[in-house]
Amino acid sequence: MASSTVTSSQPERPPRPNLAFRQLRGRRSPAEFAALVRRAAREIGERVCCDARYIGRVEAGEIRCPNYAYERVFLHMFPGRTLTDLGFAPRSSVRGRAARTAVDAPEEGLAPEAAPGESRGTFEPYDSQDPPEKDPRNHEESDVLRRAFMTGGGATVAAATLAPLGLTTGAAAAGRPLRHAGSPEATALEEAVRRIRLLDDRHGADGLYRRAAAPLRAAYALLDAGATRQTTADRLHAGAGELAISVGWLAHDSGRFDDARSHYAEALATARMTGDPGLEAHAFCNTAFLARDAGRPREAVRAAQAAQRAAQPLGSARLMSLLALREAGGWAGLADRTGCEQALARAHALFERGRSDADPEWMSFYGEAELEGLEAQCWSTLGDWRRASRHARRxxxxxxPHFTRNIALYTAELADDLAREGRPDEAAAAGLRVLSLLDQVQSSRIQTMLAGTARVLLPHRRASGVSDFLDRHASLPRRV
Incomplete structure (x- = not known):
């Protein structure tokens, strides 16, 4: 890890005010308008923690696109209007799918990412600002880095690609050292993190892990190059840490546990070096999950507890809820039913406090479905198949539908729990639903679960649907 050299620079371009949203507020105060937003949320069963500060941030342009809960509320309040009508940026521009045309496509044969219709997702607190102007002193390097970070492949795993940013073009290829990184590089790094998360949400990790390693190497090259100012240095360190965690998760989900452990440790070192409690909590959170899957439940408990200590000052009840679930998974692995139940109770109580602006962006996946799915895994580990299948089904x-990978994961969990519960016909039906998703999702974790389900169902081949499931499972290409 290298520290960043900080020099003075011009301030970043300020965000553009959202004048359309301000006009909708009319003569009401921000607090009065926030109360209307909360009331509208209750009308449609949403829970948002809207206050005057949030309204101010929207009107100032700091929140370019609201999370999905706020989107549903705003569209309910103003029927017939789109997010663009309300002054927001398209969601694709803040989730790492930059709109590009054929003219914008980079050289070296890298095709622009396809832009299929965006499905509704769960909570995603986007607070992104518009990319600032490039620093003319490192114009060439900025173009190379930004273009490589933000270029993706097609909409399927087979075509999904993250540009190999090995610093083999531009200044590096000419033998010149990379100059200090600026705001465009920090923005490109943040977009790379979002790109990886989006592709993983849809397709799983197996087709992405090796491609994601190159942007991670480039991220640390940016740290070695130094930054033009302290705020940029902080963004680079945070972005590199989050990217290390994202790449670590791809390794984790594709069964490369040693690689995942190394990436998580790198992120933790970055967090400790820069005093970033949010990054530290995230690194410990993923370390706990990895330890549980790797058969080290006591380490999982310790890592989850360390994550909770780091996250306590952040003020996010949803984050604390997820960390309690990580701890519950460790207790389940230790066959400590009491410890598991206590942690689950904390997770539910914290979850019920609702969302807040303090919730980290990376928690976009964590909603009620993930809560139920992680609880199902706990009961499955404890051998309570009936309770596990109930939560997995839910x-x-x-x-x-946006999170295709998670639908496949939860359904695979359901199939396995039903098989072990002694309901082979229902297990086979669930397993067939998972198999139908494998043309979109590549996850070694899910395939390992299906293989276990197939073994349990072998003695029940005569049950309805089981033979079909076993035959289709046997025809799957062998993983290498």
Whole structure:
């Protein structure tokens, strides 16, 4: 890890005010308008923590696109209007799918990412600002880095690609050292993190892990190059840490546990070096999950507890809820039913406090479906198959279609729990639903779960649907 050299620079371009939204508020005060937003949320069953500060941030342009809960509320308040009508940026521009044309496509044969219709998702607190102007002193390097970070592949895993940013073009190829990184590089790094998360949400990790390693190497090259000012240095360190966690998760989900552990440790080191409690909590959170999956439940408990200590000052009840679930998973692995139940109770109580502006962006996946899915895993580990299948079924039912990978994961969990509960026909039906998603999702974790379900169902081949499931599962391409 290298520290960043900080020099003075011009201030970043301020966000553009959202004049359309301000006009909708009319003569009401921000607090009065926030009260109307909360009331509208209750009318449609949403829970938002809207206050005058949030309204001010929207009107100032700091929130370019609201999270999905706020989107539903705003569209309910102003029927017939779109987010663009309300002054917001398209969601694709803040989730890492930058709109590009053929003219914008980079050289070296890298095709622009396809832009299929965006499905509704769960909570995603976007607070992104518009990319600032490039620093003319490192114009060439900025173009190379930004273009490589933000270029993706097609809409399927087979075509999904993250540009290999090995610093082999531009200044580096000419033998010149990379100059200090500026705001465009920090923005590109943040977009790379969002891009990886979006692709993983839809397609799983197996087709992404090796491609994501190159942007991670480039992120640390940016740190070595230094930054033009302290705020940029902070963004680079935070972005590099989050990217290390994202790449670590891709390794984790594709069964490369040693690689995942190394990436999470790198993120934790970055967090400790820069005094970033949010990044530290995230790194410990993923470390706890990895330890549980790797058969180290006591480490999972310790890591989850460390994450909770780091996250306590952040003020996010939803984050604390997720960390309690990570702890519950560790207790389940230790066969400590009491410890598991206590942690689950805390997770539910914290979840019920609702969302807040303090919730980290990376928690976009954590909603009621994920809560149910993680609880299902706890009961499954404890051998309570009936309770596990009930929660897994609910998780699959609640999951938004945007998160294809998670639908496959929860349904695979359901299939396994039903098989072990002694309901082979229902297990086979669930397993077939997972198999139908594998042309969109590549996850070693999910395939390992299906293989376990197939073994449990082998003695029940004569049950309805089981033979079909076993035959289709056997025809799957072998993983290498």
């Amino acid at each position: 998780a699959a039912h609640l999951q938004d």
